[in-house]
Amino acid sequence: AQSVTQPDIHITVSEGASLELRCNYSYGATPYLFWYVQSPGQGLQLLLKYFSGDTLVQGIKGFEAEFKRSQSSFNLRKPSVHWSDAAEYFCAAQRAGSGNTGKLIFGQGTTLQVKP
Amino acid sequence: DADVTQTPRNRITKTGKRIMLECSQTKGHDRMYWYRQDPGLGLRLIYYSFDVKDINKGEISDGYSVSRQAQAKFSLSLESAIPNQTALYFCATSAHRGGYFDNEQFFGPGTRLTVL
Numbered sequence: 203a204q205s206v207t208q209p210d211i212h213i214t215v216s217e218g219a220s221l222e223l224r225c226n227y228s229y230g231a232t233p234y235l236f237w238y239v240q241s242p243g244q245g246l247q248l249l250l251k252y253f254s255g256d257t258l259v260q261g262i263k264g265f266e267a268e269f270k271r272s273q274s275s276f277n278l279r280k281p282s283v284h285w286s287d288a289a290e291y292f293c294a295a296q297r298a299g300s301g302n303t304g305k306l307i308f309g310q311g312t313t314l315q316v317k318p
Numbered sequence: 319d320a321d322v323t324q325t326p327r328n329r330i331t332k333t334g335k336r337i338m339l340e341c342s343q344t345k346g347h348d349r350m351y352w353y354r355q356d357p358g359l360g361l362r363l364i365y366y367s368f369d370v371k372d373i374n375k376g377e378i379s380d381g382y383s384v385s386r387q388a389q390a391k392f393s394l395s396l397e398s399a400i401p402n403q404t405a406l407y408f409c410a411t412s413a414h415r416g417g418y419f420d421n422e423q424f425f426g427p428g429t430r431l432t433v434l
Contacts, residue, residue, distance in 0.1 A: 206360075208360075211358065236422075238425075244427065244428075245322075245408065245425040245426055245427040245428055246361075246408065246410075246425040247425075248422065248424075251422065292360060292361065294361075296421065302421055303366075303368075303421075304349050304351075304366070304412045304414075304421035304423065305351075305363060305366060305376070306351075306361075306363070306410075306423060308353075308360035308361040308362070309360050310358055310359060310360045311358075311360050
């Protein structure tokens with residue numbers, strides 16, 4: 203079955219420190235991959251997506267993610283975290299190619315806490 | 319104005335009551351989706367619609383029904399609400415892009431539903 207796993211439920215980092223949020227997927231073929239952020243009381247905002255091509259993807263708010271086919275991973279990174287980055291982060295996958303229905307499968311989410 | 323709106327934003331109801339959550343979009347997208355979010359489970363797809371006459375069940379459709387009244391409107395109903403339907407509900411939209419393209423989804427702000 204298709205699935206997306208975020209191994210870390212909760213992460214705490216100090217402001218200014220680097221961040222990496224992990225995401226692993228299990229699909230029959232390489233899916234399209236997305237990272238969304240949900241701030242408290244808000245909907246989901248797309249940070250970045252991987253469709254094809256360059257495996258290092260740049261997104262908004264200084265985030266980037268690296269697709270690694272060999273590890274079935276799509277980890278999200280930021281070199282220096284700001285207090286405003288505290289939020290819940292979701293990795294999601296979508297079937298690629300001509301069979302794409304638009305449906306997303308989400309990971310469980312990772313809550314990021316930023317210490318001053 | 320928001321592109322994807324949901325009403326109500328918050329709702330408290332009692333077990334056995336019928337309740338409808340509404341979603342409207344001004345993005346002109348043909349595809350619409352309903353998800354529920356539970357802590358530790360991420361977002362799970364309830365129903366999705368490719369157009370007014372094409373409605374499909376998602377992974378957790380039991381206890382829910384939907385209506386696509388127009389291209390821009392997609393409603394989710396709980397015919398007889400139960401406490402384990404307490405959750406945060408999100409509507410999303412995407413434009414159909416056939417072939418080898420991702421179908422990015424755009425999310426509404428969510429409806430927090432509590433069933434007592």
